[in-house]
Amino acid sequence: DAGVTQSPTHLIKTRGQHVTLRCSPISGHKSVSWYQQVLGQGPQFIFQYYEKEERGRGNFPDRFSARQFPNYSSELNVNALLLGDSALYLCASSLEASLSYEQYFGPGTRLTVT
Amino acid sequence: AQSVAQPEDQVNVAEGNPLTVKCTYSVSGNPYLFWYVQYPNRGLQFLLKYITGDNLVKGSYGFEAEFNKSQTSFHLKKPSALVSDSALYFCAVRDNNGGFKTIFGAGTRLFVKA
Structure with missing residues (x-):
């Protein structure tokens, strides 16, 4: 079975630009979460979506937004990019939104903002 | 506020010896606790979780974790x-206070020497 897939693998953007990252969950998984991982740190929670609805939001500015589609895939959008947005962006899927379910992570999208 | 602490940036152990990677947490209610491992150039992988029940939980690759409520x-x-256990290990706690956040520790790098 395919795991969580993310695209693109790498991305280079300029300050002020906009970026869209994409994620496809494991088949049958209904919940998708997004994380930002800066080098040397643990993943920081950005959003969780379940059945197309936002179920959780981390401490990120409004420049960050996301959505989930009927097929449970998801997009993370970041507007007005800053140098500090350079990071590995991880997508994770889980069977349900319940807190007891473990998450399965994709390989990430490496975003570099210059 | 929920938090997770991994007090050791790095743990060194000789092959064949027992290993311990420490994690302490702070939550307002019952904790949902997880361990994940990150190998170089690969995404995070779920190892094990504690939701309720027996304080000693067993997971993948021979790992286990001990939940201690009094010591959090x-x-x-x-x-x-x-x-082959050499990797970056993350402890995580899921927010059970009306939200769906997951909070990760900063990670502990494990080096196992032959």
């Missing part, structure tokens, strides 16, 4: 380390 700890253990 969830240390990861393995009786006999392998060189």
Whole structure:
């Protein structure tokens, strides 16, 4: 079975630009979460979506937004990019939104903002 | 506020010796605790979780973790380390206070020497 897939693998953007990252969950998984991982740190929670609805939001500015589609895939959008947005962006899927379910992570999208 | 602490940036152990990677947490209600491992150039992989029940939980690759409510700890253990266990280990707690956040520790790098 395919795991969580993310695209693109790498991305280079300029300050002020906009970026869209994409994620496809494991088949049958209904919940998708997004994380930002800066080098040397643990993943920081950005959003969780379940059945197309936002179920959780981390401490990120409004420049960050996301959505989930009927097929449970998801997009993370970041507007007005800053140098500090350079990071590995991880997508994770889980069977349900319940807190007891473990998450399965994709390989990430490496975003570099210059 | 929920938080997770991994007090050791790095743990060194000889192959065949037991290993412990420490994690302490702070939550307002019942904790949902997880351990994940990140190998170089690969995404995070789920190892084990504590939701309720027996304080000693067993997971993948021979790892286990001990939940200690009085010490608010969830240390990861393995009786006999392998060189292939060398990786970055993350402890995580899920927010159970009306939200769906997951909070990760900063990570502990494990080096197993042959």
